[in-house]
Amino acid sequence: MNRTKPSDGPVVTVVGGGLAGSEAAYQIARRGVRVRLFEMRPQVMTPAHVSDRLGELVCSNSLGGDGGLSPAALLKAELRMAGSLVLEAAEAARVPGGQALVVDRERFAEAVTERLLAHPLVEVVREVVAEVPEPPAVIATGPLTAPPLAAALERLLGERALAFFDAASPVVFADSVDMTRAFWDSREGTGDYLNCPLTREEYERFVRELVAAEQHPLHEFEDVTFFEGCLPIEELARRGPRTPLFGPMRPVGLVDPATGRRPYAVVQLRRDNAAGSLLSLVGFQTNLRWGEQKRVFGLIPALAHAEYARYGVMHRNTYLRSPRFLDPDLSVRGRPGLWLAGQMTGVEGYVESAAGGLLAGINAVRWLRGQASLVLPADSMWGALMQYISRADPDHFQPMNTNFGLLPPAGRPGDDKRARRAAARERALAALAAALRQAGEEGDHERG
Numbered sequence: 057m058n059r060t061k062p063s064d065g066p067v068v069t070v071v072g073g074g075l076a077g078s079e080a081a082y083q084i085a086r087r088g089v090r091v092r093l094f095e096m097r098p099q100v101m102t103p104a105h106v107s108d109r110l111g112e113l114v115c116s117n118s119l120g121g122d123g124g125l126s127p128a129a130l131l132k133a134e135l136r137m138a139g140s141l142v143l144e145a146a147e148a149a150r151v152p153g154g155q156a157l158v159v160d161r162e163r164f165a166e167a168v169t170e171r172l173l174a175h176p177l178v179e180v181v182r183e184v185v186a187e188v189p190e191p192p193a194v195i196a197t198g199p200l201t202a203p204p205l206a207a208a209l210e211r212l213l214g215e216r217a218l219a220f221f222d223a224a225s226p227v228v229f230a231d232s233v234d235m236t237r238a239f240w241d242s243r244e245g246t247g248d249y250l251n252c253p254l255t256r257e258e259y260e261r262f263v264r265e266l267v268a269a270e271q272h273p274l275h276e277f278e279d280v281t282f283f284e285g286c287l288p289i290e291e292l293a294r295r296g297p298r299t300p301l302f303g304p305m306r307p308v309g310l311v312d313p314a315t316g317r318r319p320y321a322v323v324q325l326r327r328d329n330a331a332g333s334l335l336s337l338v339g340f341q342t343n344l345r346w347g348e349q350k351r352v353f354g355l356i357p358a359l360a361h362a363e364y365a366r367y368g369v370m371h372r373n374t375y376l377r378s379p380r381f382l383d384p385d386l387s388v389r390g391r392p393g394l395w396l397a398g399q400m401t402g403v404e405g406y407v408e409s410a411a412g413g414l415l416a417g418i419n420a421v422r423w424l425r426g427q428a429s430l431v432l433p434a435d436s437m438w439g440a441l442m443q444y445i446s447r448a449d450p451d452h453f454q455p456m457n458t459n460f461g462l463l464p465p466a467g468r469p470g471d472d473k474r475a476r477r478a479a480a481r482e483r484a485l486a487a488l489a490a491a492l493r494q495a496g497e498e499g500d501h502e503r504g
């Protein structure tokens with residue numbers, strides 16, 4: 057790897073010293089390219105961060121599953137293969153946490169900060185960035201992006217480019233839905249929705265449990281007025297026990313082939329990925345606790361045994377409607393030399409955010425060197441997530457975390473879940489190793 061003196065050569069601007077920006081900056085520097093990393097803290101704090109450290113974890117000190125055949129463990133194995141700083145720092149700060157990668161949050165952020173401050177090619181600038189920087193630049197300012205930059209991005213990417221509040225409906229695995237209690241049809245006759253019917257008794261019980269279920273407390277700074285068009289389902293039910301029947305649960309235009317009649321109420325599921333392995337509950341954004349979502353939505357007969365790829369969430373979250381303008385290499389279409397990464401691109405979670413930073417960092421250097429962009433294989437977890445945020449339906453785009461539903465089916469017919477996951481994992485690691493090798497981007501680069 058070529059090393060340049062700190063004073064020579066082009067500089068890549070990275071905005072945001074969180075999980076994604078720190079990872080991007082490190083990947084650029086370790087490839088011998090200078091980086092100017094802008095972080096607004098401590099000059100300006102976000103409502104969630106409490107320190108000036110780079111890579112601060114804003115909430116939980118768990119980076120998620122790291123054992124067995126979990127999807128989070130697969131993503132970590134892939135990022136380790138590519139030499140992730142975030143995972144290296146997590147290893148150094150690890151505390152016992154069973155199958156999860158749990159860290160001492162201070163030691164973790166210190167490890168990230170020290171690594172970057174000590175690197176001769178990294179300059180850290182403590183300033184708020186208010187405009188989209190000149191290329192080459194990576195923007196990774198997270199869910200609490202400072203408002204002036206959010207406004208500048210909206211000017212660049214167009215109206216409705218940004219969503220400011222994340223009110224996501226749950227997503228279930230299609231193969232966990234009881235298809236004997238559901239039917240494909242739509243109110244417009246296109247057959248695009250999987251309808252889960254409820255009788256009057258089932259509906260009334262469901263609504264009783266829904267309004268009484270336990271909710272997540274919203275943070276003080278998240279005390280927002282709900283958009284009328286995007287009310288949580290429990291809020292809708294609180295307005296009147298029959299209100300959902302005139303909203304997302306309305307049965308008008310639908311006939312249940314099992315009874316030949318219109319159901320009393322329905323819950324509609326819509327394909328959430330091109331393969332149709334993930335289905336989201338339409339209009340069911342919710343702030344219920346996760347265990348309560350499983351229990352209460354389990355009262356819908358077709359969802360009695362549903363498994364959740366992602367639970368519904370509501371929190372303040374600036375994210376971009378990425379599929380409108382992002383390519384799978386994380387470059388902005390029509391804006392050479394600009395990449396976006398992290399939670400703002402519509403991934404959800406610490407490690408998912410770092411994954412975007414790692415790819416954007418690699419591609420910024422490849423761009424400077426005139427090399428083709430690295431596009432990750434769609435059957436790796438990392439690649440599948442990057443494809444999701446760039447190729448999902450932009451009109452219904454909601455943040456996504458790692459899960460096996462993003463990957464194409466794996467294993468042999470008749471394999472149980474464990475065998476299918478093992479096959480998917482093996483295929484993912486092999487595909488990623490081949491892609492990194494071919495691009496010359498393996499993780500064993502000389503450390504900076």
Ligand SMILES: Cc1cc2nc3c(=O)[nH]c(=O)nc-3n(C[C@H](O)[C@H](O)[C@H](O)COP(=O)(O)OP(=O)(O)OC[C@H]3O[C@@H](n4cnc5c(N)ncnc54)[C@H](O)[C@@H]3O)c2cc1C
Nearest residue numbers: 072074075076096115116185197198202398399405406409
């Ligand atoms: C309240 C809250 C709780 C969360 N809890 C969890 C959790 O428990 N587990 C989990 O996995 N994820 C959680 N998340 C999601 C979490 O934010 C991401 O997983 C992760 O931090 C995203 O990484 P990032 O690098 O994209 O953003 P961040 O880590 O937020 O980093 C962005 C950085 O950019 C800086 N910045 C913003 N605007 C500017 C600007 N204009 N100029 C310069 N600097 C700027 C910020 O100060 C920040 O340091 C939570 C988010 C919130 C808001």
